Amino acid sequence: xxxxxxxxxxxxxxxxxxxxxxxxxxxxxxxxxxxxxxxxxxxxxxxxxxxxxxxxxxxxxxxxxxxxxxxxxxxxxxxxxxxxxxxxxxxxxxxxxxxxxxxxxxxxxxxxxxxxxxxxxxxxxxxxxxxxxxxxxxxxxxxxxxxxxxxxxxxxxxxxxxxxxxxxxxxxxxxxxxxxxxxxxxxxxxxxxxxxxxxxxxxxxxxxxxxxxxxxxxxxxxxxxxxxxxxxxxxxxxxxxxxxxxxxxxxxxxxxxxxxxxxxxxxxxxxxxxxxxxxxxxxxxxxxxxxxxxxxxxxxxxxxxxxxxxxxxxx
Amino acid sequence: xxxxxxxxxxxxxxxxxxxxxxxxxxxxxxxxxxxxxxxxxxxxxxxxxxxxxxxxxxxxxxxxxxxxxxxxxxxxxxxxxxxxxxxxxxxxxxxxxxxxxxxxxxxxxxxxxxxxxxxxxxxxxxxxxxxxxxxxxxxxxxxxxxxxxxxxxxxxxxxxxxxxxxxxxxxxxxxxxxxxxxxxxxxxxxxxxxxxxxxxxxxxxxxxxxxxxxxxxxxxxxxxxxxxxxxxxxxxxxxxxxxxxxxxxxxxxxxxxxxxxxxxxxxxxxxxxxxxxxxxxxxxxxxxxxxxxxxxxxxxxxxxxxxxxxxxxxxxxxxxxxxxxxxxxxxxxxxxxxxxxxxxxxxxxxxxxxxxxxxxxxxxxxxxxxxxxxxxxxxxxxxxxxxxxxxxxxxxxxxxxxxxxxxxxxxxxxxxxxxxxxxxxxxxxxxxxxxxxxxxxxxxxxxxxxxxxxxxxxxxxxxxxxxxxxxxxxxxxxxxxxxxxxxxxxxxxxxxxxxxxxxxxxxxxxxxxxxxxxxxxxxxxxxxxxxxxxxxxxxxxxxxxxxxxxxxxxxxxxxxxxxxxxxxxxxxxxxxxxxxxxxxxxxxxxxxxxxxxxxxxxxxxxxxxxxxxxxxxxxxxxxxxxxxxxxxxxxxxxxxxxxxxxxxxxxxxxxxxxxxxxxxxxxxxx
Numbered sequence: 015x016x017x018x019x020x021x022x023x024x025x026x027x028x029x030x031x032x033x034x035x036x037x038x039x040x041x042x043x044x045x046x047x048x049x050x051x052x053x054x055x056x057x058x059x060x061x062x063x064x065x066x067x068x069x070x071x072x073x074x075x076x077x078x079x080x081x082x083x084x085x086x087x088x089x090x091x092x093x094x095x096x097x098x099x100x101x102x103x104x105x106x107x108x109x110x111x112x113x114x115x116x117x118x119x120x121x122x123x124x125x126x127x128x129x130x131x132x133x134x135x136x137x138x139x140x141x142x143x144x145x146x147x148x149x150x151x152x153x154x155x156x157x158x159x160x161x162x163x164x165x166x167x168x169x170x171x172x173x174x175x176x177x178x179x180x181x182x183x184x185x186x187x188x189x190x191x192x193x194x195x196x197x198x199x200x201x202x203x204x205x206x207x208x209x210x211x212x213x214x215x216x217x218x219x220x221x222x223x224x225x226x227x228x229x230x231x232x233x234x235x236x237x238x239x240x241x242x243x244x245x246x247x248x249x250x251x252x253x254x255x256x257x258x259x260x261x262x263x264x265x266x267x268x269x270x271x272x273x274x275x276x277x278x279x280x281x282x283x284x285x286x287x288x289x290x291x292x293x294x295x296x297x298x299x300x301x302x303x304x305x306x307x308x309x310x311x312x313x314x315x316x317x318x319x320x321x322x323x324x325x326x327x328x329x
Numbered sequence: 330x331x332x333x334x335x336x337x338x339x340x341x342x343x344x345x346x347x348x349x350x351x352x353x354x355x356x357x358x359x360x361x362x363x364x365x366x367x368x369x370x371x372x373x374x375x376x377x378x379x380x381x382x383x384x385x386x387x388x389x390x391x392x393x394x395x396x397x398x399x400x401x402x403x404x405x406x407x408x409x410x411x412x413x414x415x416x417x418x419x420x421x422x423x424x425x426x427x428x429x430x431x432x433x434x435x436x437x438x439x440x441x442x443x444x445x446x447x448x449x450x451x452x453x454x455x456x457x458x459x460x461x462x463x464x465x466x467x468x469x470x471x472x473x474x475x476x477x478x479x480x481x482x483x484x485x486x487x488x489x490x491x492x493x494x495x496x497x498x499x500x501x502x503x504x505x506x507x508x509x510x511x512x513x514x515x516x517x518x519x520x521x522x523x524x525x526x527x528x529x530x531x532x533x534x535x536x537x538x539x540x541x542x543x544x545x546x547x548x549x550x551x552x553x554x555x556x557x558x559x560x561x562x563x564x565x566x567x568x569x570x571x572x573x574x575x576x577x578x579x580x581x582x583x584x585x586x587x588x589x590x591x592x593x594x595x596x597x598x599x600x601x602x603x604x605x606x607x608x609x610x611x612x613x614x615x616x617x618x619x620x621x622x623x624x625x626x627x628x629x630x631x632x633x634x635x636x637x638x639x640x641x642x643x644x645x646x647x648x649x650x651x652x653x654x655x656x657x658x659x660x661x662x663x664x665x666x667x668x669x670x671x672x673x674x675x676x677x678x679x680x681x682x683x684x685x686x687x688x689x690x691x692x693x694x695x696x697x698x699x700x701x702x703x704x705x706x707x708x709x710x711x712x713x714x715x716x717x718x719x720x721x722x723x724x725x726x727x728x729x730x731x732x733x734x735x736x737x738x739x740x741x742x743x744x745x746x747x748x749x750x751x752x753x754x755x756x757x758x759x760x761x762x763x764x765x766x767x768x769x770x771x772x773x774x775x776x777x778x779x780x781x782x783x784x785x786x787x788x789x790x791x792x793x794x795x796x797x798x799x800x801x802x803x804x805x806x807x808x809x810x811x812x813x814x815x816x817x818x819x820x821x822x823x824x825x826x827x828x829x830x831x832x833x834x835x836x837x838x839x840x841x842x843x844x845x846x847x848x849x850x851x852x853x854x855x856x857x858x859x860x861x862x863x864x865x866x867x868x869x870x871x872x873x874x875x876x877x878x879x880x881x882x883x884x885x886x887x888x889x890x891x892x893x894x895x896x897x898x899x900x901x902x903x904x905x906x907x908x909x910x911x912x913x914x915x916x917x918x919x920x921x922x923x924x925x926x927x928x929x930x931x932x933x934x935x936x937x938x939x940x941x942x943x944x945x946x947x948x949x950x951x952x953x954x955x956x957x958x959x960x961x962x963x964x965x966x967x968x969x970x971x972x973x974x975x976x977x978x979x980x981x982x983x984x985x986x987x988x989x990x991x992x993x994x995x996x997x998x999x
Contacts, residue, residue: 224391226432230495232388233427234447234502235420244446248437324482325436 018327022320025328030313037305038090041298042083045075052294056099095302096295098288105299108284113303115185115280119203119269122196124258126204127211134208135215135254139223150212158209162268166202166275174198183277199276203268207261211254218253222246252319259315263308334361335403335538336385336423336506337410342397343377343384343562354380354393356562362506362538367529369553369570370542371585373602373848374819377562378542382508385540386423387416402505420451424504426528428511430491434483440494441467441479447501466497471527487950488717489520493527500531506538507531513548517716517875518919520950525552525921544848546589547921550574558582570926588850589923590878592905598860599853599882673869674705674728674758674837678737681720681727685955695954697723699893700737705837710863710870712884712901714877714916716951720893721873725839728871729760759830763842765822769814775800775825776810782832799828802865803858820851824858831862838862839871844879856883877920881905889913892962893954899987909982909989911969961992969993 045052053070054061061069070076074085089096095105134150141147157165174182179194186192222228223246231245270282277283281300288296320326343355355377362368370378383389385400401410402422413422427433435443444463448454454462460479467475470493483491492512499507509528513521529552532539543549549556550570557567558579566579577583587600681698697720705711713721726732728739730750739746741757762768769778779796787795800810803824814822823843830838840859844852860883862868874880880887881901888898889912897910908914951966952958958965964974974992982994989995 226427226429227435229388230425230427230433230498231435233386233419233423233425234498235450236447240446240450244438245435249435323437325484 019320019324021328022326023317026313026316026320030309033309034306037302037309038087039083041302041305042086043079044298044301045082045294046079052099052292055292055294095299098296099293100291105296108296109281109299109303112279112281112284115278116269116273116282118196119199119272119278119280120265122200123203123207123265123268126200127208130204130208131212131215134212135219138212138216139219142220154209154212157205160205162202162206163271163275165205166198166272169198169201170276183275185277185279195276195278199272199278202272202275203265206268207258207265210261211258214257215250215254218250219246222249225249248322252322255315255318255322259312262311266304266307333403333407333409334363335410336540337361337401338381338385338398339401340398341381341384341400342395343380343389343393344396346392346394351396353396354562355384357398358562358564359398360540360557360564360567362540364505364536364538365532366555367532367539367541367553369549369556370540370559371544371546371549371556372559373585373850374544376559378544378559379510381559382425382510382540382542386419386425386508388419388425404505420447420502422505423508424499424502424506425508425510426492426495426499426512428514430488430495430515431483433495434491434498436483439480439482440486441481444494444497444501447498451502463497463501466501467494470494470497470500470531471523472497489516489523489950492516492520492524496524496527496531500535504537506540509539509541511543512541514543514545518877518916518921519716521548522919522921528552545921546574546586546849547591547923550923550926551921558585574924585850586923588848588853590849590853590876590882591923592878592881592917592920593922593924596882596902599856601853601857602850671707672704672740673707673709673742674703674871675740675743676701676703676724676728676737677740678702679724679727679734679739680736681723681732682735683723693955694735696893696957697954698727699954699957701890701893701895703888703895703898705869705871706885707836707869708863708867709886710860710872710884712880712887713871713873713890714875714880714887715890717875718951718954719890720954721890722841724890725760725841725871725873728837729758729839730755731760756833757835758837758839759833759835761823761826761830761838761840761843763845765819765826766814766846768826769822769829771814774811774813775805775817778814778825778829779832782829786833795832799832800825802831802862803828804854818851819847820855823847823855827855827858827862831866835868837869837871839873841873842875843872845874845876852879859883877905877917889916892951892957894962894990895988896963896991897987897989899985899989903985903987907987907995909984909987909994910963910991911967911993912963915968961990963991969996 051066053066053073053075056073057066057069067076074082077085093106095109097104098108134154137144138147138150170182174180180197181191181195182198184195186195227249228241228245231241236245266282269280270285272278273280273282274286281303284296285300285304287293288300338361339359341355341358342353344351344353358377358381360368370381372378380389380393384395387400389395395415399412400415400418402413402418403410404422419425434440441460441463444466445456445459448459448462448466449456452459452462464475464479467478472478472490472493478486478490483494486494495512507528512528513524516524525548528539528541531537539552541549541552553570555568556570556573557564558573558577558581559565560581566573566577566582573582574586577586581602584600584602588602590599679698679701680696682694682696685693685695699720701724703711703724713724715721723732727734730746733748741754746754773781776793776796779799780792783792783795797807797810800806805821805824805828809817809821809825814825817825826843827838838859843859844855847855856879859870859872863870872880872884884901886899887901887904888895889904889910890896891912897904897908897913899909904913905917908917952962958975960976961967961970961974961979964970967974971992977992979990979992979994982989982991984995
């Protein structure tokens with residue numbers, strides 16, 4: 015690996031450390047920023063001042079911010095995310111149970127959006143005057159303007175209710191059922207993410223197509239698939255990959271809505287429940303998990319770009 | 330010898346894709362190339378010469394289409410050329426080398442893998458055989474350590490090396506005819522000579538046909554057997570090089586040749602071509618009118634056309650205001666000797682370092698300028714020459730205040746320049762950049778651009794008047810005042826950049842390759858303007874250029890820079906006539922001549938190209954400034970180097986106002 019790239023990988027990995035610490039700090043501070051007194055909420059409306067103080071002490075809320083931060087870190091290092099206020103179940107157990115649903119949902123959404131966006135981008139970039147390209151561009155505009163929850167409801171009413179092939183909501187018992195219950199949510203998320211991806215992909219492809227080195231490759235007799243694979247895609251991918259990572263946050267937010275719409279027992283749905291019932295430890299833990307996921311996805315994207323473009327170097 | 334040409338282009342027509350009457354870009358072009366023959370195509374920017382190559386290859390840019398003509402290619406020796414459908418010849422008989430090797434190689438593909446891929450595609454050889462062939466090809470085009478370079482990405486190679494790789498790629502398709510689109514224009518003269526030599530050798534060894542497009546008549550003179558002169562999408566004159574270039578029949582050809590500055594003959598004013606070059610898409614039959622070459626407008630017989638024709642009789646390049654005092658100006662008035670002029674700018678032991686990353690956390694300092702002493706007199710034009718990367722731009726930036734000196738400093742009028750310059754001091758030194766297309770705000774009209782610097786010093790109601798004066802001073806009129814930069818020609822844009830610099834009434838202009846992006850036919854007018862401004866305003870100019878002939882024509886003194894330090898400095902006439910440093914000699918020898926073909930010994934080709942009188946060619950490219958050789962920094966490439974050059978640094982030697990840092994100053998011709 016060239017020295018510049020190695021430097022980039024090392025530098026980029028190191029950069030994650032302060033970002034993660036900042037995220038942790040925000041998560042801890044979140045508790046203080048939330049409206050109302052968490053100790054009061056946990057202790058219940060009928061608890062006396064003494065009881066509330068005990069709860070506060072148990073939660074570590076009477077410590078300084080630095081102390082709270084340290085306690086949270088030490089607990090975290092043992093895999094302890096705290097316990098739910100409502101049920102008393104360890105949050106790590108809740109996450110373990112529900113994370114799979116969200117991961118599958120995101121993976122499905124990513125698959126759908128890639129499968130739709132890549133051909134659309136190719137058609138729009140390579141055959142800009144064709145009927146297909148114009149059709150793609152128009153449909154992208156329409157899809158871009160449809161809110162995901164509405165798309166979800168429409169898909170459910172058309173594909174599920176009319177035909178009965180797919181479940182309208184819920185998460186099945188066996189693998190087959192579960193896969194089928196993932197189809198509509200994945201489509202919803204994928205459709206929401208696809209238009210921007212397709213457009214930026216097409217723009218990036220168009221830019222590379224006009225580059226001098228593509229003319230050189232053509233002058234050497236390259237055309238069709240070899241030209242596309244060797245010289246076009248590899249140069250056009252980095253911007254698209256970066257955009258996809260930036261969209262990760264939007265996708266996660268989409269998951270919250272879509273899980274609600276389709277009644278999927280994922281992290282997003284749990285987040286909504288916890289927030290509405292003032293279950294602070296759960297909100298805290300899920301914020302941390304979502305934040306870490308976004309940092310991780312962006313890190314992966316940057317590493318992928320470094321792998322694709324040999325000129326990458328740490329500035 | 331076959332009796333058939335390898336490539337025949339017959340009545341080639343290219344037009345913009347547009348409904349209705351589409352503007353014609355190439356208008357019935359015909360030419361042929363035989364085996365081992367090189368056809369040179371020469372003309373100004375926008376005349377359609379590159380487009381001709383693209384159309385022949387079938388690689389027209391989007392929005393442009395071939396509307397007529399035939400391209401015939403002979404695939405075997407002794408076979409008549411047969412018509413090839415558009416786009417079928419690229420990589421199958423025709424190959425092309427492009428100008429900008431930085432942009433024309435895929436940044437994500439290792440050069441060896443690319444060459445191997447092309448070899449396999451062409452021959453169907455096994456992977457191992459193709460790899461061997463690729464290494465051979467890289468070696469054949471002069472890539473050192475080809476087995477090692479095989480794994481390099483283009484951005485890891487120098488410009489000259491990348492151009493060699495581009496040639497290896499073209500040769501990997503085993504072409505019959507090689508089309509070259511200004512392949513040496515982006516390179517230093519020393520590298521240009523090497524690449525020309527390489528192309529000529531490839532042509533001779535492989536019996537290639539070659540079409541070589543260039544704006545540079547001197548380069549065409551060196552490499553071509555037959556030359557075609559293009560203007561506005563047509564070939565206006567063609568024939569053997571000696572006939573066309575020595576005895577041009579068309580006045581345009583004559584003007585084109587005269588516009589090129591040379592290293593020979595008397596030093597005089599530059600001779601640009603008057604008027605603006607024909608714009609692509611607006612082609613007219615060429616009618617030379619009173620020495621002016623503007624194509625007549627549409628209503629040739631109308632009153633307006635006649636009026637315009639009358640106006641065209643005055644040379645358009647210069648404003649009458651400027652012209653008057655110049656006509657009487659005796660050449661001898663130019664202050665030619667530097668020593669006894671009062672120094673306006675004195676650079677003393679200037680060092681400029683750039684921090685660079687060397688390891689993961691290790692930083693090193695790249696010494697871009699290494700102890701330079703230089704003086705610029707009042708009203709003097711000083712040329713600064715050297716290969717790319719020698720530190721001339723950094724030196725200029727340090728003088729203007731855009732780079733911070735690490736040691737040493739700059740004296741302006743005897744007073745040291747502080748690190749943070751007060752605005753009044755910044756005003757006194759202004760800079761003109763290479764590319765006026767990017768140094769002017771594309772959304773501001775010319776008058777808005779000029780008003781900006783005036784706002785500080787001139788009362789609001791006088792700004793418009795002053796802007797008009799400035800425009801007049803650079804030979805532009807009311808019509809250009811409200812134009813946007815993109816509506817102006819390259820030469821006009823550079824005039825606007827000069828006017829903007831003059832707006833704050835500076836004492837020094839620093840011009841960094843200010844005419845490098847312009848055709849010689851246009852650059853001459855800008856250079857004359859600089860020379861006139863010096864005369865009228867008493868300006869001092871630091872003129873940075875890689876073009877030695879231009880420096881000779883414009884400057885009073887010249888400083889030659891190599892790897893961060895000055896190796897020779899003195900009055901232009903002396904330095905060019907009797908260079909004291911071997912490096913200067915080599916640079917001068919590498920400049921192709923407009924008027925004669927170099928008849929040397931080094932070239933294996935039939936033209937005997939690249940032969941260099943005097944000392945010989947430079948080996949390789951300049952070493953990295955991170956790794957400056959001990960002793961004389963030029964000694965690893967010096968044809969005259971002896972043992973002590975590698976150990977002791979040469980001291981200054983003076984003779985007739987000329988300063989040279991060499992152990993063998995003036996003794997290298999032995």
